[in-house]
Amino acid sequence: MDEERLKAPFKWDDYSDQPAQLKDSKYKKQMRKREILSLTKTIFTALIILPFSIIAMPFVKRKQIDSESFFSMGVDYQREPELTLELLKELDVNRILLRIKLWELETIDELKSFILKNKNKKIILKILQDREHVEDLELLQKDLRVIFKTFDGLVDIYEIGSTINRAKWGFFSVDEYNRFYKVAYDLKTEEFPDAKLIGSGVIDFEYHFTAHTLFNFFKYHYDGVASLLYVDRRGAPENVQMGFTLADKIAWLSTMVWVSPKSEHSLHITEVNWPIAGTAPYAPTSEYECISEELYADFMLRYHLLSFASQQVNSLSWHQLIAPGYGLVDSRNGIRKRSAFDTYKFMIQTLKHAQFLRLDIKRDYYILQCLVNNRLLQIHWTLKPTTLRNEDFFEVYSMNGKLIKNETLEIGSSPLYIYIKEAV
Known part of the structure; x- marks a missing residue:
């Protein structure tokens, strides 16, 4: 498959900070057919692991979560960088999540400069993939080496890949992700032993994909599992989906991490938000799923409270600080803090030293x-x-x-x- 074909179907949407919908149905069908063996393994793994982990749920004990590092804020280091530093200082959050795109490594010095200005914070660096790096594992190794070398000692945790169960993000099967993650793990083992890697990166309540990332024959290990655990976007975080509340989903996911031989018992929810009404084209979903700014603040807080109460989530990253369609700050016409900004600020101020x-x-x-x-x-x-x-x-x-x-x-x-x- 030539380089032009690798890149052609995939485009980045700067409005919603995610890939645009992959509209080439013929290409998607062709790629899924190529990965039919992996998709079959996903189904059979899920049939065994999901029922077993549900049975094991009552036996998983809660941990004592460090409230100081539980709360994390997702930040775009290129969006209003000086203002971002001021807002982070005002929020007084101890952990932030940053993204780096493998196809834009020319910005790495800019990112390093931003990280150096936040040396007092724990950093999660989410490494975003494109199709070219999924296909070309030698290129992946080369670019990961640059990232690990540049941020050695500056980054607390690297999240390897993201949103692996959506084709528009570049993966067409779990095995493609497993091969991708193994490159990072082998590089860590051989050259960067102090690097902490988290992975899996499944979005939404689709644990059949998660099961396959945690139970397979690839020789790698996670220092923790990353999840983009969205709930029903048309409703509250307490909503039940297929009989499971948010607390149930967290407990189930934590159990899979606990019983997996491939991971430390550490769980990080590295992306969650609600889309805000009237913000198209910046909202990451259709208007049907969008909610008011008032409900956004309510839901944001309650999601954090429920996750904190689970005592099974090591960190929760809100996506993100400045984003017109789903952020704490609206940047469309100047800078406007939404009411959720004060909600988040008071939550951090009150709970960062709390004992549940x-x-x-x-x-x-x-x-x-x-x-x-x-x-x-x-x-x-x-x-x-x-x-x-x-x-x-x-x-x-x-x-x-x-x-x-x-x-x-x-x-x-x-x-x-x-x-x-x-x-x-």
């Missing part, structure tokens, strides 16, 4: 309890709006950090932070 205690759910009413500076904090929200008396021993804040002194508290989609004062 428990999550109680009763009739769609949620109470997350944790210790913050030796104070008991409860975070309340419900899918069925109700009221709660603001007791004298409550100290209540909105999800954007505003003190609430009303006698009656409106509990609904927007979580409230309630500190329980000690009895005098």
Whole structure:
């Protein structure tokens, strides 16, 4: 397959920061037919591993997650770089996720300069693939060596590849990804032993692909598993999909990581967001899936709270800081912080040193309890709006950090932070 053919069907959409839809149906059919053996292995692996891992779910213990490094922000280092540095300082987040495109390595010095300005933060570097690097593994090895050498000692974790179960991202089978990841793993083993590699990179609740990345005969190992775990984009993070809540999905995925001989028991959700209404062509989905900015802030916070409460996710990266269609900041006409920016900022400020205690759910009413500076904090929200008396021993804040002194508290989609004062 010549180089022109490798590149022709694949185009990058700068509006939504992802590849454009792959419209060459003949080419897709041809490539999937070529990978029929791998697709068959995916099916048979899933038939064995998925039921087994469901049975094993009750036996996987929660970990104690480091809240300081749990919260992570996805950043485009080329989009308003100076402003980005200011916003990151304001958010005071300890971990950021950056992307580098294998087909744009001429920007590597620019990325290194940005990383050096964030030396006080843990960096996840997501290495994005194109079809040329999937096909040409020698080229892949050459370019990965440049990346690993350039960022040796500067990057905490490398995420190898992304969104492997979508053809527009360049992979047509799990085995293609397995060969891709093995190049990175072999390079790490032989030349960069201190590099930490996470992989798998499956998007959405499609765990049959995940199973094949974690159970196969390729000789490689993950330092943790990366997942782009989106929930039902037409609804709330608490929604049930095929009988599974977000907490169930995390527990199932964590179990597969736990029982796999190919990975450390470490799970990183490296991309999640909701598309925002009225932002086409910047929204990564159709208008049908888009939600209001108010719901975006609610859903963003609740997804984080549920993931943190699972105590099975080592880091969660929100995608991303500045993006008109799905980010905390809208950059279409100047710079405008969405309300979700303050939501995220107050969440980080409050929970980055929190110790998780428990999550109680009763009739769609949620109470997350944790210790913050030796104070008991409860975070309340419900899918069925109700009221709660603001007791004298409550100290209540909105999800954007505003003190609430009303006698009656409106509990609904927007979580409230309630500190329980000690009895005098």
